[in-house]
Amino acid sequence: MEKEFVKEIADINTDFSQWYTDVVKKAELADYGPAKGTIVFRPYGYAIWENLQHELDTRLKATGHVNAYFPMLIPMSLLTKESEHVEGFAPEVATITQVGKEVLDEPIVIRPTSETVICSMYSKWVQSYRDLPILINQWANVVRWEKTTRPFLRTREFLWQEGHTVHATESEALNEAIDILKLYEKFCKEILAIPVLTGRKTEKEKFAGAVTTFGMESMTLDGKSLQSGTTHYLGQNFSHAYDIKFLDKTGKLEYAYQTSWGVSTRLLGALIMAHGDQRGLVLPPMVAPVQVIVIPIAQHKESVTQTVEKLVALLKSKGIRAQADYSENSTGWKYNQWEMKGVSLRIEVGPRDIENGAMILTRRDTHDKVTATLFDVKAVKKLLSTIQKDMYVKAKKFMQAHIVKVHTMEQMKEQLDKGNMVKAIWCGCQECELMVKERLQATIRVITNEHLKGKCIFCTQVKEDAKEVIFARAY
Amino acid sequence: MEKEFVKEIADINTDFSQWYTDVVKKAELADYGPAKGTIVFRPYGYAIWENLQHELDTRLKATGHVNAYFPMLIPMSLLTKESEHVEGFAPEVATITQVGKEVLDEPIVIRPTSETVICSMYSKWVQSYRDLPILINQWANVVRWEKTTRPFLRTREFLWQEGHTVHATESEALNEAIDILKLYEKFCKEILAIPVLTGRKTEKEKFAGAVTTFGMESMTLDGKSLQSGTTHYLGQNFSHAYDIKFLDKTGKLEYAYQTSWGVSTRLLGALIMAHGDQRGLVLPPMVAPVQVIVIPIAQHKESVTQTVEKLVALLKSKGIRAQADYSENSTGWKYNQWEMKGVSLRIEVGPRDIENGAMILTRRDTHDKVTATLFDVKAVKKLLSTIQKDMYVKAKKFMQAHIVKVHTMEQMKEQLDKGNMVKAIWCGCQECELMVKERLQATIRVITNEHLKGKCIFCTQVKEDAKEVIFARAY
Numbered sequence: 001m002e003k004e005f006v007k008e009i010a011d012i013n014t015d016f017s018q019w020y021t022d023v024v025k026k027a028e029l030a031d032y033g034p035a036k037g038t039i040v041f042r043p044y045g046y047a048i049w050e051n052l053q054h055e056l057d058t059r060l061k062a063t064g065h066v067n068a069y070f071p072m073l074i075p076m077s078l079l080t081k082e083s084e085h086v087e088g089f090a091p092e093v094a095t096i097t098q099v100g101k102e103v104l105d106e107p108i109v110i111r112p113t114s115e116t117v118i119c120s121m122y123s124k125w126v127q128s129y130r131d132l133p134i135l136i137n138q139w140a141n142v143v144r145w146e147k148t149t150r151p152f153l154r155t156r157e158f159l160w161q162e163g164h165t166v167h168a169t170e171s172e173a174l175n176e177a178i179d180i181l182k183l184y185e186k187f188c189k190e191i192l193a194i195p196v197l198t199g200r201k202t203e204k205e206k207f208a209g210a211v212t213t214f215g216m217e218s219m220t221l222d223g224k225s226l227q228s229g230t231t232h233y234l235g236q237n238f239s240h241a242y243d244i245k246f247l248d249k250t251g252k253l254e255y256a257y258q259t260s261w262g263v264s265t266r267l268l269g270a271l272i273m274a275h276g277d278q279r280g281l282v283l284p285p286m287v288a289p290v291q292v293i294v295i296p297i298a299q300h301k302e303s304v305t306q307t308v309e310k311l312v313a314l315l316k317s318k319g320i321r322a323q324a325d326y327s328e329n330s331t332g333w334k335y336n337q338w339e340m341k342g343v344s345l346r347i348e349v350g351p352r353d354i355e356n357g358a359m360i361l362t363r364r365d366t367h368d369k370v371t372a373t374l375f376d377v378k379a380v381k382k383l384l385s386t387i388q389k390d391m392y393v394k395a396k397k398f399m400q401a402h403i404v405k406v407h408t409m410e411q412m413k414e415q416l417d418k419g420n421m422v423k424a425i426w427c428g429c430q431e432c433e434l435m436v437k438e439r440l441q442a443t444i445r446v447i448t449n450e451h452l453k454g455k456c457i458f459c460t461q462v463k464e465d466a467k468e469v470i471f472a473r474a475y
Numbered sequence: 476m477e478k479e480f481v482k483e484i485a486d487i488n489t490d491f492s493q494w495y496t497d498v499v500k501k502a503e504l505a506d507y508g509p510a511k512g513t514i515v516f517r518p519y520g521y522a523i524w525e526n527l528q529h530e531l532d533t534r535l536k537a538t539g540h541v542n543a544y545f546p547m548l549i550p551m552s553l554l555t556k557e558s559e560h561v562e563g564f565a566p567e568v569a570t571i572t573q574v575g576k577e578v579l580d581e582p583i584v585i586r587p588t589s590e591t592v593i594c595s596m597y598s599k600w601v602q603s604y605r606d607l608p609i610l611i612n613q614w615a616n617v618v619r620w621e622k623t624t625r626p627f628l629r630t631r632e633f634l635w636q637e638g639h640t641v642h643a644t645e646s647e648a649l650n651e652a653i654d655i656l657k658l659y660e661k662f663c664k665e666i667l668a669i670p671v672l673t674g675r676k677t678e679k680e681k682f683a684g685a686v687t688t689f690g691m692e693s694m695t696l697d698g699k700s701l702q703s704g705t706t707h708y709l710g711q712n713f714s715h716a717y718d719i720k721f722l723d724k725t726g727k728l729e730y731a732y733q734t735s736w737g738v739s740t741r742l743l744g745a746l747i748m749a750h751g752d753q754r755g756l757v758l759p760p761m762v763a764p765v766q767v768i769v770i771p772i773a774q775h776k777e778s779v780t781q782t783v784e785k786l787v788a789l790l791k792s793k794g795i796r797a798q799a800d801y802s803e804n805s806t807g808w809k810y811n812q813w814e815m816k817g818v819s820l821r822i823e824v825g826p827r828d829i830e831n832g833a834m835i836l837t838r839r840d841t842h843d844k845v846t847a848t849l850f851d852v853k854a855v856k857k858l859l860s861t862i863q864k865d866m867y868v869k870a871k872k873f874m875q876a877h878i879v880k881v882h883t884m885e886q887m888k889e890q891l892d893k894g895n896m897v898k899a900i901w902c903g904c905q906e907c908e909l910m911v912k913e914r915l916q917a918t919i920r921v922i923t924n925e926h927l928k929g930k931c932i933f934c935t936q937v938k939e940d941a942k943e944v945i946f947a948r949a950y
Binding site: 034035039049066068072093094095101107108117121141145148159193218 | 508510514517524543545547548553565567569570572574575582583585595600611631632634643
């Protein structure tokens, strides 16, 4: 039975890409939508997003941010005000030209991101320093017409949160961009059990219209990098383009300073790719739709179903997302199915266990089995918390083991081919950056250290203002 | 000071329509978006929606429904499969024909509702009776290119939840449509403090593609009707069009039975129009973003701010959404501002109150003042619960007083002009229905009683199968 399930998903070591697609489908996380490049978030996949969303939303609100909702429909003329921004997004912007059989006077675009529409409103709302800061977030769908798509990682429509803040001073805005990056990092660690690399992005990789983009990169089990969130310090670029001015305390009219930042349903891809194994998905308890699956052994016996029902009710009453599987499937099939779905903990209860006043707990992450006293909810809670922490530690160790310092391009190629990310000294010029991308298909993910004296491993020039950076192949 | 605020909003009795728009703007619930017919949900307005959403989502989940998310982008060819449905929606469907400068091979439409895309997926997912029922809901934005728009009530993009269920039998599906209607009604009563009329819609008013539509109508303070939610029994219309078949227990291939149902951000309009008064918004505590506003009197005194801070912290710790207003505004201004925003309860705390160990509570709904013991959180909780109940009772009485039984068209015109809804006997034919719409601008909102012998007040024919219906002018 186990083999049947396993053979339906590709080998994680030899065909990671196919393994990913198989897990997405088999665990019923998502399906392909009828329009090319779109996906359906199936209930199990969407439930993970809801848990993640709830946790992140709580943290954003706790730091003074409030939610709002801005229109998805943007007049074409509004999009084109910030020149760098429109250049970056225009080629992939979906445009409504027609309603029914009527052709519109002015085309309307679907938001690829909401700076333009939000800034047009801020321009009306911001008058005085008393109106600042504005700390608004929105949960929304956006559309970007990507050529190559992959469930969660890159789809033509995706879900995300986008924060858009306005500040009176440069330092306040810059700090906001950095603080949110830290909030994201902590969220990934504590909720998703995913370690991330954070740092400034290069000019080439920054957001269209930003002064500075900070990135957060997670690592996939095949040694690639996945951009999992970004925060942008926008300076006064958008406040100039959209006329966001305020009277400061001295009565002087000033342009405001802004930030924007977001994480998306791509984080579901990060989760799968950071924690999965040959049996399928492995979910950290904090976001698992089902944290504990209880499997009755010999479920035809009344004592078994009664005990299982009592146990599930007890777990639920203590805030644990638990359920029992009373289906007609064989026990082996059930094990495989719930392992595929990444359920953090399995509890087996059979006649002998009941007799012994015991239950068997099996961890999804390590496959370790332990016996606990029947109905000992505290033991279950503790084990879930241990799983959460251990998953982070394991992922962190994996990441550390797969970042290798290199000193030549040959070393770099060798390490990238082995499935590692590399740390290298880079002079800071775009020629070197582009050359590496072309020759090794690797990009600079984040700058980990700046303003240091060092020799570029590409052009071999020694610079006073060299940078230590992470190069990787990325999804 | 009070006058200043009040004069900024139109008179509720003589210009209800302008009063509504003024409240929406002044209470900072919404603003107009840059694209015609769109609105921005500002943080205060969106917070009401979040509270409403949380309460409804909890109730839907408790009845076995799960959330998912389907693409907003629908290939044009998919929309056109159910002929009645496409006829109903095609004229207002926004169509993407272009991405960047590239023209698409097949136009993509933005969902006006999601039956088509969801049914195309159900056709893949449903194989056997074991896959049924499917009880999926989604929270999403939809686009309908309305000609005349008004904040919350009718906008080109709006937010809603749409449930889409699949069942093995007709009776199960029909019951689902009726059960959800009841769930909506209870939700409106207990959470929004809004009484509603429920019942079947006429053929003319039903959803494009449904067998039967059930409607829920709320009443506005100017005596009009507002369609506040609908549930549709779809029969096999969509399962035939989209090929949703399942093997039943006997091994026979059958077409499935379906429902769909939804409520939208229009409920925010219903809230404003059901409870408001000349001072602005009046919110039921269950959805109020701020349930209690604490106003310090003589806030320059340290004892006052200390007491107010302690009180707010205490209220918050007991789950009450409370905050204090320490702004530089005058006390009168603060009163007016928070009344405009509909905050359920105001608490004033000044030096004399502290001395007396008291606090003054002022209800937003009745303007009644009571004195309570300082820090008596239980009294606050009790009063909030009383406000919630009283608001419903008041709205219910208002509705009852404004539904008048009529026996002639003259009576009907008189009552409609007075700002009432009417109950009348109707033969059931569409000619009478259309004639009334043309001559009195009133439509049948719901059928309250069917299959009775009666004389139509329009054509005066006596029918064995006449209907008692509610006619009203509607938003």
